[in-house]
Every structure is written in structure tokens, then in C-alpha cells.
Amino acid sequence: xxxxxxxxxxxxxxxxxxxxxxxxxxxxxxxxxxxxxxxxxxxxxxxxxxxxxxxxxxxxxxxxxxxxxxxxxxxxxxxxxxxxxxxxxxxxxxxxxxxxxxxxxxxxxxxxxxxxxxxxxxxxxxxxxxxxxxxxxxxxxxxxxxxxxxxxxxxxxxxxxxxxxxxxxxxxxxxxxxxxxxxxxxxxxxxxxxxxxxxxxxxxxxxxxxxxxxxxxxxxxxxxxxxxxxxxxxxxxxxxxxxxxxxxxxxxxxxxxxxxxxxxxxxxxxxxxxxxxxxxxxxxxxxxxxxxxxxxxxxxxxxxxxxxxxxxxxxxxxxxxxxxxxxxxxxxxxxxxxxxxxxxxxxxxxxxxxxxxxxxxxxxxxxxxxxxxxxxxxxxxxxxxxxxxxxxxxxxxxxxxxxxxxxxxxxxxxxxxxxxxxxxxxxxxxxxxxxxxxxxxxxxxxxxxxxxxxxxxxxxxxxxxxxxxxxxxxxxxxxxxxxxxxxxxxxxxxxxxxxxxxxxxxxxxxxxxxxxxxxxxxxxxxxxxxxxxxxxxxxxxxxxxxxxxxxxxxxxxxxxxxxxxxxxxxxxxxxxxxxxxxxxxxxxxxxxxxxxxxxxxxxxxxxxxxxxxxxxxxxxxxxxxxxxxxxxxxxxxxxxxxxxxxxxxxxxxxxxxxxxxxxxxxxxxxxxxxxxxxxxxxxxxxxxxxxxxxxxxxxxxxxxxxxxxxxxxxxxxxxxxxxxxxxxxxxxxxxxxxxxxxxxxxxxxxxxxxxxxxxxxxxxxxxxxxxxxxx
Amino acid sequence: xxxxxxxxxxxxxxxxxxxxxxxxxxxxxxxxxxxxxxxxxxxxxxxxxxxxxxxxxxxxxxxxxxxxxxxxxxxxxxxxxxxxxxxxxxxxxxxxxxxxxxxxxxxxxxxxxxxxxxxxxxxxxxxxxxxxxxxxxxxxxxxxxxxxxxxxxxxxxxxxxxxxxxxxxxxxxxxxxxxxxxxxxxxxxxxxxxxxxxxxxxxxxxxxxxx
Numbered sequence: 005x006x007x008x009x010x011x012x013x014x015x016x017x018x019x020x021x022x023x024x025x026x027x028x029x030x031x032x033x034x035x036x037x038x039x040x041x042x043x044x045x046x047x048x049x050x051x052x053x054x055x056x057x058x059x060x061x062x063x064x065x066x067x068x069x070x071x072x073x074x075x076x077x078x079x080x081x082x083x084x085x086x087x088x089x090x091x092x093x094x095x096x097x098x099x100x101x102x103x104x105x106x107x108x109x110x111x112x113x114x115x116x117x118x119x120x121x122x123x124x125x126x127x128x129x130x131x132x133x134x135x136x137x138x139x140x141x142x143x144x145x146x147x148x149x150x151x152x153x154x155x156x157x158x159x160x161x162x163x164x165x166x167x168x169x170x171x172x173x174x175x176x177x178x179x180x181x182x183x184x185x186x187x188x189x190x191x192x193x194x195x196x197x198x199x200x201x202x203x204x205x206x207x208x209x210x211x212x213x214x215x216x217x218x219x220x221x222x223x224x225x226x227x228x229x230x231x232x233x234x235x236x237x238x239x240x241x242x243x244x245x246x247x248x249x250x251x252x253x254x255x256x257x258x259x260x261x262x263x264x265x266x267x268x269x270x271x272x273x274x275x276x277x278x279x280x281x282x283x284x285x286x287x288x289x290x291x292x293x294x295x296x297x298x299x300x301x302x303x304x305x306x307x308x309x310x311x312x313x314x315x316x317x318x319x320x321x322x323x324x325x326x327x328x329x330x331x332x333x334x335x336x337x338x339x340x341x342x343x344x345x346x347x348x349x350x351x352x353x354x355x356x357x358x359x360x361x362x363x364x365x366x367x368x369x370x371x372x373x374x375x376x377x378x379x380x381x382x383x384x385x386x387x388x389x390x391x392x393x394x395x396x397x398x399x400x401x402x403x404x405x406x407x408x409x410x411x412x413x414x415x416x417x418x419x420x421x422x423x424x425x426x427x428x429x430x431x432x433x434x435x436x437x438x439x440x441x442x443x444x445x446x447x448x449x450x451x452x453x454x455x456x457x458x459x460x461x462x463x464x465x466x467x468x469x470x471x472x473x474x475x476x477x478x479x480x481x482x483x484x485x486x487x488x489x490x491x492x493x494x495x496x497x498x499x500x501x502x503x504x505x506x507x508x509x510x511x512x513x514x515x516x517x518x519x520x521x522x523x524x525x526x527x528x529x530x531x532x533x534x535x536x537x538x539x540x541x542x543x544x545x546x547x548x549x550x551x552x553x554x555x556x557x558x559x560x561x562x563x564x565x566x567x568x569x570x571x572x573x574x575x576x577x578x579x580x581x582x583x584x585x586x587x588x589x590x591x592x593x594x595x596x597x598x599x600x601x602x603x604x605x606x607x608x609x610x611x612x613x614x615x616x617x618x619x620x621x622x623x624x625x626x627x628x629x630x631x632x633x634x635x636x637x638x639x640x641x642x643x644x645x646x647x648x649x650x651x652x653x654x655x656x657x658x659x660x661x662x663x664x665x666x667x668x669x670x671x672x673x674x675x676x677x678x679x680x681x682x683x684x685x686x687x688x689x690x691x692x693x694x695x696x697x698x699x700x701x702x703x704x705x706x707x708x709x710x711x712x713x714x715x716x717x718x719x720x721x722x723x724x725x726x727x728x729x730x731x732x733x734x735x736x737x738x739x740x741x742x743x744x745x746x747x748x749x750x751x752x753x754x755x756x757x758x759x760x761x762x763x764x765x766x767x768x769x770x771x772x773x774x775x776x777x778x779x
Numbered sequence: 780x781x782x783x784x785x786x787x788x789x790x791x792x793x794x795x796x797x798x799x800x801x802x803x804x805x806x807x808x809x810x811x812x813x814x815x816x817x818x819x820x821x822x823x824x825x826x827x828x829x830x831x832x833x834x835x836x837x838x839x840x841x842x843x844x845x846x847x848x849x850x851x852x853x854x855x856x857x858x859x860x861x862x863x864x865x866x867x868x869x870x871x872x873x874x875x876x877x878x879x880x881x882x883x884x885x886x887x888x889x890x891x892x893x894x895x896x897x898x899x900x901x902x903x904x905x906x907x908x909x910x911x912x913x914x915x916x917x918x919x920x921x922x923x924x925x926x927x928x929x930x931x932x933x934x935x936x937x938x939x940x941x942x943x944x945x946x947x948x949x950x951x952x953x954x955x956x957x958x959x960x961x962x963x964x965x966x967x968x969x970x971x972x973x974x975x976x977x978x979x980x981x982x983x984x985x986x987x988x989x990x
Binding site: 064065067068136137141142143144148149186187191193194233234235237238239269272273274275276277278279280281303304305308312315319322323326327329330331333334335336337338339340341342343351354355358359362363365366368369370371372374375377378379442444445446447448449451492495496497498499501502518521522523 | 787788791792795799802803806807809810811813814817818819823824825826828829830831832833834835836837838839840841842844845848849852853856857859860863864866867870871886919920921923925927928930931932933934936937938939940941942954956957958959960961962963964965966967
């Protein structure tokens with residue numbers, strides 16, 4: 005077979021060490037369902053409280069914690085991870101790949117996600133977890149919530165963003181570079197297409213969340229004043245959060261759209277209507293999603309013209325959705341619709357989303373938003389879109405691919421029962437909330453006339469919850485007793501159905517390729533003759549565990565952090581030193597990245613997301629500076645000398661790192677070692693000079709909390725300095741290896757990739773220097 | 780008589796709800812109709828263009844049908860937004876002769892400052908039929924001043940003053956509630972708005988002694 009066999013599924017070792025995309029998919033699935041249960045039970049608890057006004061079943065603090073963690077978990081730890089459970093399992097199969105491009109990084113994303121969630125759960129048992137709403141508005145979350153649980157929860161989110169970044173890079177590279185021969189980008193199955201667009205949105209949206217969390221954590225832990233000062237404060241957070249938050253809505257939805265499209269084709273027995281129009285519409289939505297955040301801020305007093313511009317973009321983004329959903333519906337004409345469970349959920353989800361979409365137009369109207377903002381109308385609307393369109397759509401996907409994942413059919417009868425309970429429960433729960441639009445969100449106390457609507461909603465919540473119990477029972481029972489499914493139980497046309505259920509390690513017997521639009525399998529597995537592929541590694545788990553311990557220490561005991569950092573260093577070395585073999589198939593469709601190898605593409609992808617991180621941090625600086633009435637003149641607070649020297653040093657180091665690469669290519673070991681050492685020395689000098697500058701400022705009493713000029717300076721140069729420091733650690737590693745003779749005969753690429761990172765860090769400084777020192 | 784801000788909202792709301800329900804019912808019914816009509820029954824043949832296993836995706840063409848539907852929905856949405864902008868012209872322009880009140884939100888209540896310097900906490904009195912303009916801010920966290928019965932809402936943000944206005948023709952007592960989560964007391968951050976007959980208001984207002 006050309007690959008090491010995995011230990012059996014009954015072995016714990018397999019689940020802790022696996023890097024196989026199918027296993028990782030199962031891990032994501034089980035974990036997201038666990039968080040679904042936690043977040044769902046929280047919802048039932050506060051729905052009970054809401055069954056009558058003034059019940060003191062939950063204290064106000066407990067109530068606020070319940071709604072906050074419910075929202076955060078559902079959006080970030082349930083719906084998206086559930087989508088990525090399916091994506092992990094299905095995307096490589098749909099494109100004919102043997103695995104994701106970076107199997108170990110895939111396992112790493114999973115473990116980071118898990119430990120991020122564990123941090124959020126732990127925060128529950130500390131003094132007050134996040135109780136500020138999932139939107140974490142300011143300055144409530146900075147100056148007015150001095151609780152340790154808020155810190156821990158926030159750090160959990162930071163770990164999640166790390167997971168997301170690793171995962172998005174992996175999917176981007178996989179979908180661009182691991183497609184079967186003949187599978188053009190435009191011919192991707194719709195689910196894979198939607199995952200591609202989702203990860204591209206995630207790639208540029210999540211760094212904004214990370215930047216927001218960094219600024220927030222810095223305010224809370226170091227005392228900077230980004231959100232506690234009125235010049236930054238509430239509005240700065242709104243801009244950052246919703247720049248992430250609105251794309252996030254589509255990030256949650258898009259994989260479900262892919263599921264709907266694939267299941268519509270399979271069960272209506274017809275090609276998708278307007279496939280190219282749907283794809284174009286989704287691309288347009290993905291682009292415009294970064295330009296609509298202001299519609300969450302209509303009432304904050306932003307400039308009326310800006311507001312009108314956001315109305316226009318909001319309307320512009322609604323029209324592609326019309327095209328997508330009408331195309332879905334038109335697919336059903338002249339069809340032969342088989343109403344199996346996945347199709348029922350797809351149709352139900354479409355109907356629910358249509359209601360969510362229409363009510364979204366209400367909120368896009370500023371005049372109505374004046375009144376609807378902060379009410380149950382909004383709650384109803386986003387549950388119809390995210391829970392109805394997103395979650396219910398993904399349930400269709402779960403049923404659709406369950407036979408592929410397990411090799412067994414589920415009970416159709418129980419599937420239908422769940423569908424009926426879902427539709428009744430969902431609409432009983434959320435439709436009354438539209439009618440209760442006069443009720444403020446996030447309050448346990450309301451007027452008596454709204455009691456009946458709230459009680460119907462509470463009962464609906466329990467029916468909706470029960471529908472999941474039916475699903476759990478169905479899926480568990482069928483695992484053992486279901487009918488064998490065979491390869492292609494639905495008669496579908498996409499590639500994931502053209503192999504065994506569940507697929508073997510390596511996915512296909514032979515290498516799939518499309519010749520003249522028809523599937524053929526050529527030769528044996530591409531691995532024949534090569535080295536055995538690896539499928540097990542303990543380091544993803546170790547790295548994540550170490551990061552978790554280090555972050556947990558920040559809110560408990562700094563010694564724990566020290567231990568965590570030690571473990572982290574050990575794990576990084578273990579990860580880097582491990583011999584892990586995974587190959588891309590030799591035959592494959594790679595347009596437009598035929599000439600860019602997978603590591604290079606991964607680095608470029610990662611660096612492009614870093615641009616957003618620094619873009620947001622620098623924008624925050626420009627924002628608060630513009631909003632401030634006074635600002636120290638150049639040269640008065642920060643010493644131009646220090647900055648100028650550092651600019652010179654860092655630019656020189658860009659040159660030396662380029663020379664190191666040139667030396668390695670020309671086979672000069674001395675040159676490689678020498679220029680790497682020079683780069684290391686220059687970088688170290690940069691940090692030393694930075695330290696000197698900071699120490700001087702601290703000596704003069706200028707600290708993190710000395711107003712916005714100081715806060716923004718320390719934070720921005722601090723984050724940049726951390727990037728330099730990370731680069732130095734990598735340089736030490738490269739230098740040690742170069743001394744042993746590496747990179748001279750082969751492996752120049754490693755230096756090239758490092759060079760990209762180093763140049764990027766230098767370029768960021770080229771922006772920081774004039775912005776902070778000269779203007 | 781100039782329209783009250785409540786009426787402006789209500790007429791807009793009616794238009795949106797009518798069209799929204801209409802579009803929703805038509806689209807979902809059409810989908811349900813297709814599903815029922817085209818469901819797999821014994822004897823119903825497979826469509827000729829059924830995608831075969833291992834085939835690359837094809838598509839159903841029908842740009843015209845889609846174009847017409849999208850233009851139709853775009854027309855509806857764009858006209859709704861144009862109506863909105865018309866309403867906004869009124870809602871965003873407080874009359875110059877408005878009675879002006881400053882509102883400061885705090886954890887967890889409302890303070891009101893009248894033009895004559897009188898302050899009160901928790902209760903605000905205004906005259907019926909007279910435009911009232913609010914300058915709203917907050918002394919601590921992000922709040923939102925909402926009087927839902929009067930279709931009125933303004934964000935209360937520390938360091939920033941936002942403006943809203945209303946004209947009410949019915950006397951009575953209305954709840955002022957917070958519509959942005961602001962901490963433990965968010966649910967009970969309730970003030971009272973008392974709309975009085977102009978003469979009653981006048982005699983009350985002129986009797987106030989300001990320290």
C-alpha cells in the first residue's frame with residue numbers, strides 16, 4: 005500500500021496521534037457535537053428563565069454568562085467546526101487527494117481548536133466567565149469586567165484563531181494543489197467550492213478578531229487604554245469586531261450552501277441550475293462581506309454618508325443571495341426528487357433561510373433598524389440564518405455523508421422523525437421571537453403581554469433540543485446495526501462516492517483522474533516505490549497542549565506559563581525534527597499555482613493573513629490618533645534616533661538573509677552560515693535597541709497606560725518585536741542546522757520561506773517607523 | 780399636523796411586513812409546489828440529464844428565468860430602501876424648535892438634564908405634540924436608550940453624544956429601557972417617560988426650582 009497502517013480505531017493511540025484527514029474529521033465532528041450539547045443546554049437553561057418574566061431561576065450574572073457562552077460556542081466552536089468536520093472528511097475525497105496538503109498541521113488545527121474550547125469551558129469554573137455578550141462590546145469588556153474568567157475565555161478565543169489560521173492555510177493549499185488531473189477549479193464539487201471560499205474569508209476575517217483580542221487582552225492584562233479611552237473605546241471595537249463579525253456570518257453559512265447544492269443535485273437527479281451564476285454570486289458575497297460591517301453600527305452616530313454607503317453595500321450583498329437561492333429552487337424543476345433525510349433537511353434549511361434573508365432586508369433599512377436594533381427581531385433573524393441556514397444545512401450534510409464515513413445507512417424513519425421535530429421545534433422557538441420584536445435582547449425581565457410568545461418559544465426550544473437526541477440515537481445505533489451502505493448509496497456523481505465506504509487509507513485504489521470529463525483511475529497509488537507515508541505524530545497534540553498550558557498560566561499562575569513555554573519549545577523542536585513523509589500526488593491539477601510548490605504557497609497564504617493582522621493594528625492606531633484632539637509632535641515622545649537606527653539595522657538584515665539564500669544556492673557553506681549569523685546578530689541588535697528604547701521610556705514614567713500615544717506605541721512595536729523574536733528563534737534553528745551542513749546541497753527552499761517571513765516583518769517596520777516616529 | 784415619529788415608523792413597517800410576507804409566501808410555496816409535483820413516484824422516469832457517477836458537473840441553463848427573478852427582487856429591495864431614505868430625511872432632521880434634553884446613561888439607570896438646568900434620575904417628563912430632541916451619552920459603558928412603544932432608540936456611548944428626536948401625540952407613561960447589554964443590571968435598567976398635556980407640563984416645568 006505504500007503507507008504505514010494506522011492502529012485500529014479502538015486504540016487510543018490512533019486518536020491522539022492520527023493525522024489522517026478522515027480521522028481528524030471524525031475528531032472535529034465528535035468535539036463540535038460535544039460543544040453543541042453544552043451550548044444547547046445553556047440555551048435551554050435561559051429559555052427556562054425566560055418562560056416567565058422575573059423568575060429568579062438564574063442570577064443576572066448567570067443569565068449573562070449563559071447567553072454569552074451560548075453564542076460564542078455556537079458560532080465559533082459548533083457550527084464552523086461541524087462544517088470543518090465535514091470538510092476534513094469530504095474535501096480531499098471530492099478532489100481526489102490522498103490527504104490534506106499538510107496532514108500534521110491539520111491535526112494541529114484540531115487540537116488547538118479543542119484546547120481553545122477547553123479554555124472557554126474552564127473559564128466557567130473561575131470567577132465569572134465572559135458575561136458581556138458574544139459581541140464583547142467596549143468598554144464593558146475592558147474596564148468594567150475585572151474578572152479572571154473573562155481573560156481565560158478570551159485566551160480560548162485566541163487559541164481558536166490560531167487553529168483557524170493553520171487550518172485555512174492547509175485547505176487553501178490543498179484545494180489549489182491537490183486536485184485530481186482534469187478537475188479544473190471551476191469544476192469543483194459545490195461543497196469543496198464553498199469550503200474554498202469559506203477559508204479565504206476566514207483567512208482575512210479571523211486576523212481581525214485576533215487583533216481585537218490582542219488589543220483587548222493588552223488593555224486587560226497590561227493596562228493599555230485602547231478601549232478604556234473615549235477616543236478609541238466603543239466605536240473602535242465595533243469597527244474591528246464587525247470587520248471580522250460580518251464575514252463570520254457568511255463563514256458560518258457558506259459550507260451549508262455547498263451541502264445544499266450537492267444534495268440538491270443528488271436527490272433531484274438534475275444538474276445544478278445556474279451553477280456558474282451561483283459560484284459567481286458566492287464570490288461576490290465573499291468579497292462584499294468585508295464591506296458591510298457598518299450596518300451593525302447604524303445607531304452609533306457614524307457619519308450619515310458612511311451609513312448610507314453601508315446601506316448600499318448591504319443591499320448589494322442581498323442580491324447575489326437572491327440569485328443563489330432562486331437557482332437552488334429552479335434546480336427542482338423537471339426533477340425527480342427523492343425525499344430522503346438529507347434532502348428533507350436541505351429543503352427545510354432553504355425555506356428557513358429564505359425567512360432569515362427577507363427579515364435581513366428589514367434590518368438593512370436604517371429607519372427600521374432604529375427600532376429593531378437590540379430586539380428579539382434581530383435574535384430571530386440571525387437564528388433563522390445561522391442556525392437555520394447554517395446548522396440545519398450542515399445536518400443535511402451529516403446525514404448525506406454518514407454512509408460514506410461509517411459504511412452504514414442510518415434509519416430513514418428516525419431521520420424523518422428528527423426532521424419533523426426540527427422543523428416544528430425550530431419554528432416554534434424562533435418565529436415567536438419575530439413577533440416579540442418589542443422585547444429587548446439579553447434581558448430576563450419583560451412585559452406581561454409577551455409571556456405567551458416566550459412560553460411557546462421555550463417549549464419550541466425543548467422540541468428542537470429533543471430533535472438532536474433523536475439524531476444522536478440514530479447515528480449511534482446505525483453505526484452498529486445500520487444496513488451496509490456500499491460505495492454510492494445515493495447514486496451521486498461526485499468523486500467521494502467512487503471509493504469504498506469508509507475509504508481506505510490513501511482514499512482511492514489507484515489515482516483518480518478526469519479524462520475528457522470522465523473519471524478514470526490511472527496506475528496504482530502514486531506512492532508506489534517511494535518512501536512509506538507517515539500518518540501518526542504526537543507533536544500536534546503536544547504543541548497544542550503546551551500552548552494551552554502556557555495560556556492557562558497567564559490567568560492562574562505564571563509558573564504554569566513557564567512550564568508551558570518549556571513544553572512548547574520542546575514540542576516545536578520535536579515537530580521540526582520529526583521525519584514525517586506526506587506526498588502530493590504527482591498527477592494533478594494545480595492551476596493557477598502550478599509553479600508554486602506547496603510550502604511556498606502555504607507561506608504566502610499565511611503572510612497574506614498577517615497583513616490583515618498588522619493592517620488592523622495599524623488602522624486602530626490611525627483611528628485613535630485621528631480621533632484624539634492632541635498628539636505629541638514627532639520627536640517629543642519617541643526618540644527618532646532609536647527608530648532610525650532600527651530601520652537601518654532591519655533593512656540591512658533583509659539584505660543578509662537574501663545573501664544567505666544566494667550563498668546556499670551557490671553551494672557556499674561558509675557564506676550561508678556567515679550571512680545567517682549576520683542576520684541573527686542584526687535582529688538581536690534590533691531587539692536590544694528596542695529594549696533600550698522601552699527602558700528609557702519606562703525610566704521617564706511613560707508606560708503602557710500613559711495615554712493613547714504610549715499605548716499604541718508599545719502595543720504596535722511590541723507585536724512587531726514579538727514577530728522579530730519569533731524570527732530569531734527560527735534563525736537559531738536554521739543556523740544550527742546550517743553549521744551541520746544543511747541547506748547547501750539541497751533544502752534551499754527552507755531559507756527562501758524564512759526569507760519571505762523576515763522580509764515581511766521588515767516591511768511592516770517600514771510602515772511603523774514613519775507612522776510612529778516621523779508624522 | 781406633522782407626522783409623529785411613531786407613524787413614520789409604523790407606515791414603513793407595514794410596507795416591509797406586507798412585501799416581506801408576500802415574497803416569503805410566494806417563494807416558499809413555489810418551492811413546495813415543485814417538490815410535491817416533481818417528487819419521485821413509481822413510474823416517474825429519471826431526468827435525461829441526470830449527472831452520472833464520476834462525471835464532472837454540468838449545469839441547467841436558464842439565465843433568462845433567473846435574470847427576470849433577480850431583477851424583480853432587486854426592484855422590490857431597492858424601492859424599499861428608497862422609501863427608507865425618504866423616511867430617514869425626516870428621522871435624521873430634528874426640527875429646529877425642538878425642546879432639548881440631555882440624557883446620560885449609567886450602570887444602571889438614566890439621568891436627564893433639562894434646558895433650565897433641572898436634573899432628574901429615572902423619570903423624564905415631556906410635553907405632548909412638541910418635538911423633543913435628545914442628546915444621549917453614557918458615563919460608563921455602551922448603553923442604548925430605547926422607548927419601544929414610541930419606536931425610539933439612540934446609542935449611548937461614553938465620550939460621544941448621539942442625537943435622536945421624537946414627536947408624540949398621546950399622553951401616557953412609557954418604559955425607557957436599555958437595548959445594549961451593559962452588565963448585571965441591564966435587565967432592570969428601566970426609566971419612565973411621562974408625556975404630559977402641554978399646559979400641565981408648562982406649569983410643572985416653570986414651578987421647578989433649580990439649584
